[in-house]
Amino acid sequence: MDNLLEIKNGVAxxxxxxxxxxxxxxxxxLADFTRNEGFIVQFFAYEEQGGYKLLAVVRNTGLxxxxxxxxxxxxxxxxxxxxxxxxxxxxxxxQFGLKPDGHPWLKMVRYHKNYSGAKDVFGNDYQNEIPGNYxxxxxxxxxxxxxxxxxxxxGIIEPGHFRFQCAGEEVLHLEIQLGYQHRGIExxxxxxxxxxxxxxxxxxxxxxxxxxxxxxxxGIEALAGLKIDRGAALIRTIALELERIANHIGDLxxxxxxxxxxxxxxxxxxxxxxxxxxxxxxxxxxFGKGLVRPxxxxxxxxxxxxxxxxxxxxxxxPEIEHVCDLLFTxxxxxxxxxxxxxxxxxMAKDLGLVGYAGRACNIPYDARVTFPSECYAELxxxxxxxxxxxxxxxxxxxxxxxxxxxxxxALLIDKYEMLEEQPKAVVTEDHMLDANSVVVTxxxxxxxxxxxxxxxxxxxxxxRYKIKDPSFHNWTGLAMSLRNQEISDFPLNxxxxxxSYCGFDL
Amino acid sequence: xxxxxxxxPYPKEPITLYHxxxxxxxxxxxxxxxxxxxxxxxxxxxxxxxxxxxxxxxRCTFCGHCETVEDGAFVRFSENFELGAAQRNELVxxxxxxxxxxxxxxxxxxxxxxxxxxxxxxAAGCNACEADTNVxxxxxxxxxxxxxxxxxxxxxxxxxxxxxxxxxxxxQALLDTFEAVPSPKIVIASGSCxxxxxxxxxxxxxxxxxxxxxxxxxxxxxxxxxxxxxxHALLSxxx
Numbered sequence: 001m002d003n004l005l006e007i008k009n010g011v012a013x014x015x016x017x018x019x020x021x022x023x024x025x026x027x028x029x030l031a032d033f034t035r036n037e038g039f040i041v042q043f044f045a046y047e048e049q050g051g052y053k054l055l056a057v058v059r060n061t062g063l064x065x066x067x068x069x070x071x072x073x074x075x076x077x078x079x080x081x082x083x084x085x086x087x088x089x090x091x092x093x094x095q096f097g098l099k100p101d102g103h104p105w106l107k108m109v110r111y112h113k114n115y116s117g118a119k120d121v122f123g124n125d126y127q128n129e130i131p132g133n134y135x136x137x138x139x140x141x142x143x144x145x146x147x148x149x150x151x152x153x154x155g156i157i158e159p160g161h162f163r164f165q166c167a168g169e170e171v172l173h174l175e176i177q178l179g180y181q182h183r184g185i186e187x188x189x190x191x192x193x194x195x196x197x198x199x200x201x202x203x204x205x206x207x208x209x210x211x212x213x214x215x216x217x218x219g220i221e222a223l224a225g226l227k228i229d230r231g232a233a234l235i236r237t238i239a240l241e242l243e244r245i246a247n248h249i250g251d252l253x254x255x256x257x258x259x260x261x262x263x264x265x266x267x268x269x270x271x272x273x274x275x276x277x278x279x280x281x282x283x284x285x286x287f288g289k290g291l292v293r294p295x296x297x298x299x300x301x302x303x304x305x306x307x308x309x310x311x312x313x314x315x316x317x318p319e320i321e322h323v324c325d326l327l328f329t330x331x332x333x334x335x336x337x338x339x340x341x342x343x344x345x346x347m348a349k350d351l352g353l354v355g356y357a358g359r360a361c362n363i364p365y366d367a368r369v370t371f372p373s374e375c376y377a378e379l380x381x382x383x384x385x386x387x388x389x390x391x392x393x394x395x396x397x398x399x400x401x402x403x404x405x406x407x408x409x410a411l412l413i414d415k416y417e418m419l420e421e422q423p424k425a426v427v428t429e430d431h432m433l434d435a436n437s438v439v440v441t442x443x444x445x446x447x448x449x450x451x452x453x454x455x456x457x458x459x460x461x462x463x464r465y466k467i468k469d470p471s472f473h474n475w476t477g478l479a480m481s482l483r484n485q486e487i488s489d490f491p492l493n494x495x496x497x498x499x500s501y502c503g504f505d506l
Numbered sequence: 507x508x509x510x511x512x513x514x515p516y517p518k519e520p521i522t523l524y525h526x527x528x529x530x531x532x533x534x535x536x537x538x539x540x541x542x543x544x545x546x547x548x549x550x551x552x553x554x555x556x557x558x559x560x561x562x563x564x565r566c567t568f569c570g571h572c573e574t575v576e577d578g579a580f581v582r583f584s585e586n587f588e589l590g591a592a593q594r595n596e597l598v599x600x601x602x603x604x605x606x607x608x609x610x611x612x613x614x615x616x617x618x619x620x621x622x623x624x625x626x627x628x629a630a631g632c633n634a635c636e637a638d639t640n641v642x643x644x645x646x647x648x649x650x651x652x653x654x655x656x657x658x659x660x661x662x663x664x665x666x667x668x669x670x671x672x673x674x675x676x677x678q679a680l681l682d683t684f685e686a687v688p689s690p691k692i693v694i695a696s697g698s699c700x701x702x703x704x705x706x707x708x709x710x711x712x713x714x715x716x717x718x719x720x721x722x723x724x725x726x727x728x729x730x731x732x733x734x735x736x737x738h739a740l741l742s743x744x745x
Contacts, residue, residue, distance in 0.1 A: 110675075111675055112674075112675075112711060151676065151679045152627060152679055152683055154658035154659075155626075155656075155658065156626040156628070156636050156639050156640045156656055157628065157636065158628045158631070158633055158636065159628055159629070159676055159679065179675050180630070180673060180675045180676045180679065181628075181630045181631075181670070181673060181675075181676070182630070182673050182674075182675050182711055183630050183671060183673055183706045183709055183711055183712055184706075184709040184710060184711030184712070185706070185709075187709075187711070188706070188708065188709045193550075195548065195549075195550040195571075196550045196551075196705070198550075198569075199550045199551070199567055199569060199705045200705045200706070202632075202705070203632040203634070203699075203704065203705040203706070203729070204632065205632055205633060206631070206632035206633045206634025206635070206636075206637065206730065207633050207634065207637060209632075209634065250637075266509075266644070266645050267509055269641075269643075269644035269645065270509075270512055270644050270645050270646055272641075272644075273641060273644060273646055276638075276641075277524070280523075280524055280526065280527055281524050281526060282526075283526065284524075284526040284527050284528050284568075284570060284583075285527075285528070285568070286638065286730075286732070287634045287637075287638075287730065289567070289568075289569065289634075289729060290528070290567075290568070290569040290570050290571075298570065298574075299526065319509075427548075427571060427574045428548070428550070428571055500633065501633070502630070502631065502632050502633055505630075505673075
């Protein structure tokens with residue numbers, strides 16, 4: 001702990017303040033931290049004067065940062081300390097050609113050439129444009145068979161490849177290979193003019209447009225010394241909660257559809273649209289695009305918008321309660337939800353699951369409570385009552401979060417009406433960013449912990465932009481959920497997580 | 507029963523979107539050149555051509571930034587969601603679009619007017635286009651009442667509906683899917699990403715223009731296109 005510097009969510013610090021230790025000290029510090037209820041928020045490499053550095057941001061009830069310099073090869077933390085590092089180390093290897101020595105399963109994350117032009121760690125030939133071209137983990141035996149699905153799936157859904165090793169109906173192992181959605185976002189962001197940043201931020205994952213763009217804008221605000229007014233913070237908080245409700249409701253509908261219980265699937269589908277329309281009332285886009293910008297928001301809530309929001313929430317809340325009752329009291333649904341895709345609390349902790357995937361395993365972490373941004377410090381926290389780690393728990397956590405978020409929005413509109421000073425709408429402008437600085441922003445997006453980290457160079461230009469979607473932690477949770485389950489339960493498990501392909505692939 | 511009948515009467519009756527929605531931009535032709543240039547400089551998507559006083563809806567993400575310049579002296583976004591076009595150059599607009607129904611090819615209407623089956627291919631989109639296409643299957647829009655469906659197999663499809671800027675990693679899968687659709691087949695580019703790369707233009711990990719790979723028959727602009735924009739485009743083009 002001694003080597004770690006405590007930092008605050010969304011507060012920029014000088015890069016000189018970041019503790020720079022030897023790799024041995026870095027290793028032991030992170031090993032101790034992650035063995036004692038510590039989790040990883042960010043862990044990435046960047047180029048500095050021809051060499052490579054690693055930066056780690058970790059959390060328990062506080063947020064800490066530490067850095068080191070590495071050679072082409074470094075000792076893997078995954079191999080001897082914790083699974084929590086496994087995806088991060090693979091990403092470091094893929095992005096910069098640095099090799100975590102002793103990583104138990106070093107394979108590509110997204111399938112792209114590295115940024116540094118170094119020799120490829122995986123020996124891939126990127127002239128070949130198929131990321132699935134790789135020897136998958138396979139199980140051998142007389143009755144073993146393999147099922148390959150994707151990248152193009154049977155529906156309107158993002159691409160990814162799933163490889164199941166099965167014995168009859170039973171899944172022994174599921175390997176998930178993504179990368180098909182890779183757009184090179186982290187690589188392109190530092191060279192972009194500032195006016196393009198929020199547009200890209202809103203398109204990292206469209207279902208989390210508000211959440212990711214909030215991380216981006218808070219980062220720019222911290223580096224530019226911008227203060228946002230209270231009204232803007234209230235609107236941002238409302239937008240993030242509307243996004244949460246819309247997605248949770250959509251997923252409860254999808255879960256209903258997957259157990260062939262069609263009435264709630266139709267109701268939830270329609271009700272989800274109502275929430276997207278509320279975002280459109282707030283900022284003109286059903287996904288909240290164009291609303292949050294560095295310095296505040298582009299659209300304020302007038303009397304008309306507040307009235308429309310209140311009226312719709314009043315009309316729709318009893319409908320949601322009723323449809324939830326319909327779904328959760330049906331015995332046929334319970335029989336399909338309970339004891340399916342269970343991840344134990346121990347495993348969830350080992351993997352570092354976040355968001356509802358973690359909370360459904362009785363890991364209460366919610367960034368809105370632990371690292372509150374915008375108006376969350378003054379709002380009541382949620383609690384969950386069904387936490388067995390199965391599909392039923394993930395569905396119930398969503399239901400509880402929907403009801404909690406509905407209350408929050410009503411509270412936030414009240415607070416907006418009590419404002420003494422009317423907020424001002426902002427437009428995108430270029431801002432001077434602090435030189436040689438680093439900022440970490442965290443928000444609880446609807447899937448869980450979102451985090452962006454921005455490093456500036458001596459000119460105040462962005463040197464490295466790092467993005468982490470909660471899906472980066474949670475895809476492994478889905479793979480573990482499928483162990484010893486019937487393959488026919490894959491869709492149900494998948495919907496209960498509903499992870500982001502593009503948020504992962506970047 | 508208790509939910510009642512929730513399906514929209516559109517297109518039999520017109521439908522009005524909330525006034526904050528940003529649809530077809532209306533351009534002031536007589537606007538001062540300096541103001542137009544200011545809008546052009548501010549545009550994150552480089553979608554505005556100030557001397558020509560046009561906006562490229564294939565690049566525009568409808569963020570509304572240009573609308574804030576001098577209180578909309580150059581451009582204002584209307585609530586008109588009917589944005590589909592049959593030709594790429596028609597999307598470069600001074601404020602009006604040709605009637606899509608008149609521009610569609612008659613043999614498409616004959617072939618697909620009564621039944622149109624589409625295979626959706628998500629090729630590195632942000633999932634907003636995909637989500638607002640999926641919404642067409644909810645009771646409010648109820649796409650299947652028009653004989654239009656999204657199907658699982660390309661073998662069952664009459665064409666592909668593509669979203670996203672086409673990452674290098676999805677290029678081959680996209681081409682394979684197109685190949686698997688029996689002819690005659692159509693190609694629809696949905697969202698600014700598939701038309702121009704959208705927010706990701708300039709990235710060297712994407713193709714950024716579906717038309718450079720496959721011949722596009724129908725363009726549906728937006729970031730993402732509103733479900734009604736997609737519905738209008740499909741109905742006008744094929745019905």
